Amino acid sequence: MNIIVVGLSHKTATVEIREKVAFSPNQIEKPLAELITLDGIIEGVIVSTCNRVEIYATTRDIAGGIARIKRFMAEYHHLPFEALEPHLYSYHAEDAIRHVFRVASSLDSMVVGEPQILGQIKTSYGYAAEFKSSGIILNRFLHKAFSVAKRVRTETKIASSAVSVAFAAVELAKKILGDLSDKTVMLIGAGEMCELAAKHFINSGAKGVMVTNRTFERAERLAEEFGGEAVPFESFLEHLHRADIVLSSTGAPHCIIGPKDAEDIVKRRRFKPIFFIDIAVPRDIDPKVDDVENAYLFTVDHLQEIVQANLAQRGLEAEKAEEIIDQEIGQFHKWLSTLEVTPTIVSLRNRFDEIRRAELEKTISGWKDLPPDAEKRLEALTLAMMNKLLHAPTSVLKQAGQGGRVDLYVDALRQLFGLEALRKDDEELELEE
């Protein structure tokens, strides 16, 4: 049995193409049903996010399966095959396993380490499980992918550092102010970056928001959006001491907060630290503010520095992640190969033969006056019995091996007769589910 992957991602296709082949999650049943009725395709899962559309399937016929899925993707979306084909990639065997593990671990993401992708794959798998398009192999495969992703997440720092300026600001604020849940943010002026940072602060639990702007209506509108309070620009300094985090991005030609103001504010705050972020160019906040005790001023350049350092760190962590994935591929591949028919028949025969020989040995060794040809006869008798007993299951397995869901039989057989020491691994997966 082979796992194949066919798809496209932000690396191979522009957003115009990606959106054309996207599968809408509320109508996923239909394509899933069509997918598994394709010739030679046994199980299938469709993952569709804004950055990638991928189909995971199992098949006996790798080349044919990949070709049919490629055609299916084009035909289902009524696209000319020739136009879509150059953007599609396909993997099989170990490469397919590695690809899915990497995607789930967010190593293939546009922003490496972003956490959403794992959830998206889980949802996609949920649909496939619900509509029964995934079977024993893909079930096991995706659960393995989830546990690999979890390992990568816990054993490397790939997702722990901030890689956007807005997020870096939040991380920095936490280094100064600790818990943000009782902290207030003040926005001075408006700007995309400022608003984004404010959103990040609110998501991280910041309690209150104050907004001030030269045009008061604008401030009111933003304040409403954040559930905060609008402050008139003329008197914003009067309110500044209530803020723990100050984000400034006005178009003012001169500094609007000087060291003297900062000193007053810190005093009014009873020396509780205050965190200034100056996003404006030219600067809004006098650099001397940083010299004021308990006031901490950072500019966009500082934040950018943190982001660069974190990105470099992520590169290192990604290497560690690849190592983890390498280990896990080997393990999964081993399990997959046990699902093949021939090795199963061989190990079943060996198992029976083992028992037969052991029992024969026991009988003969305790038998005192054994007739001369008795040993040969007993040997023949037990062998015949074994062959007769094994005949039916063997031929069913071989037949099933020609097509259909043979892995079900193989897996059941292996478990019934305790053929492989893979039990521990199974239990682990069971727990994760």
Place this chain on the structure above:
Amino acid sequence: MTHMFFILTVALYCCAATAYLACLVRTSSVLTRWAGRILAVGFTAHLLSTIHLAVKMKYLPLTNMQESLSFFSLAIVGGFIFFERRYKVTTLGSFIIPVALLMLTASSTLHEEARQLPPILQSNWFWFHALLAFASYACFTIAAGVAVMYLIQRYFLKTKHFGALFQKLPSLETMDDISYRCLSVGWPLLTIAIISGSIWSDQAMGSYWIWDRKQTWSMIIWIIYAALLHGRITIGWRGKRAAILSIIGFIVVLFTFFSMKHSITW
């Protein structure tokens, strides 16, 4: 028996200190967990050895410099374990545990004969006084450790150095909070210790306050920390100023502790 426990404790503290220092350079939850475990075992051994000695001698082992140093480090480790559980600040261990180890090692190099207990020390007030004094010293040690960490982190933030140590150290507010908690526990303990000490002084020497070196310096310590707490509560002294004062306080504590040997009790 006591000696065996003692050696074991030194070895375990040594391992724990190494592990905590390693935590500064490496991020590993396994390492952090083991550092904590080793330290907990070390603390238990230390406690058992102290109790064993106390039972054997029939008094608290605080009568000479060797015993006192050991007890000081026991109190520091106990205090650290308490704060580590509450605030989850592993990095504190990297600053505090080596200090405790140093004290214990210094203690082990001193081989003072266990003396006959002078009658002057045979008072419950003395034991009560000494116990509380060490508890408050442990609080001040941790406060000083946190203050050092605070100053380092503040330096990183002001100079915009965002290195590995910056990532490891807790937030300024957390450290400020720990320092405040330490002082608000340590100072009342010291207050009661001084009061019980003067009651003992009255019993032993017939005067509540005799202005010997130790009592004078204790008073200075008390005033420093009182000023620190007062400044914090009324004006909101925090950050750099509080950290520096807390370190000064600790230096005076150490000075008093080591010069105590020459005072009239010994």
